[in-house]
Amino acid sequence: MSTNNRGRNPEVFDEQLILRIIDDCKRGLKLKGKIKYMDVYRFASDGFNNGKYPYLKRKLSDDYWRKPNRQGKQLVDKVNAFTEEHLPAIGTSESNEILINTEDAVNRLFSGSAKDKNQLINTLRINEMKAKQFFSRLSRIEKELQNEREQKLYWKNRFERIQTIIFQLMEYSASKDFPIENIMNTGRTRTKPVTNILESVFSNDPTISYEFESYIVSKSTERNDKV
Known part of the structure; x- marks a missing residue:
């Protein structure tokens, strides 16, 4: 045995x-x-x-x-x-994509005739090229989308600043020390606070350029001095 x-x-x-x-x-x-x-x-x-x-x-x-x-x-x-082709990051690191090199994959895994191998490589390369074009387009769209987000945030912040100014204008208009009756006039009758506010609201950087409290305090002081 x-x-x-x-x-x-x-x-x-x-x-x-x-x-x-x-x-x-x-x-x-x-x-x-x-x-x-x-x-x-x-x-x-x-x-x-x-x-x-x-x-x-x-x-x-x-x-x-x-x-x-x-x-x-x-x-x-x-x-x-497999040889892996890492495309550039799109947006965040989580969106990285991997493409397999067509020729390398076929050479490693396909055991058929040389003629069939070449036909397979040429056919698959079309998909590989389309995939690369797709990710390139996706990258461009992602950049455009990011620009849109930034523009949206810019206008949102600007709107909030304008809204704050208008609300404060309405609030302080109730004060006797803040005359507002000639707000739309263009002559000398328009008050200095109103002029500053309107100029600020429609500027590139809308800010509260006139100190409401300081103006009211000064007007109150003037009135008390006259008493």
Whole structure:
């Protein structure tokens, strides 16, 4: 009896079929980083139990996806080793997107003829170019949107300042020491506080340029001195 008790050779499947499982896993779990062996093992097991992969004779083991020199682990490593093109940040760091280099991906994963490989690369490059154009346009729109936000904030702040000035104008108009009867006149009858307020409200930087309290105090002092 031979003492050379070797185990059976690890089962090998068509690469494209296993890559399909890995791709299904990445899409199904919405993975953006590297694929974990345990994730694809569980995903493939659930898919097998649900009859999703009829070409598998049995459920793929944990060892198939985890142990060195096993087809599953090698293909997961190959997918994780893709050349990734990181596009510039758009808006925030959370919006970074990753594009897989088409030619590199096909060269690593496609095992068909050279003619088919070139046709596949040329076809996929169209999508790659469109994706880059999309993210470039998205970046431009994000900048335009940021400018709109800044303009909106500017006008909001300006409106609030104008509103404050008008409300204070109405409030102080009730005081006997703040004459306001000739507010719309353009001659000498217009009071100095009203003139300053109107000039300020419609300026580039609407501020309360006249001290209401100081004016009222001064008018009260003048009146008391005359008594």
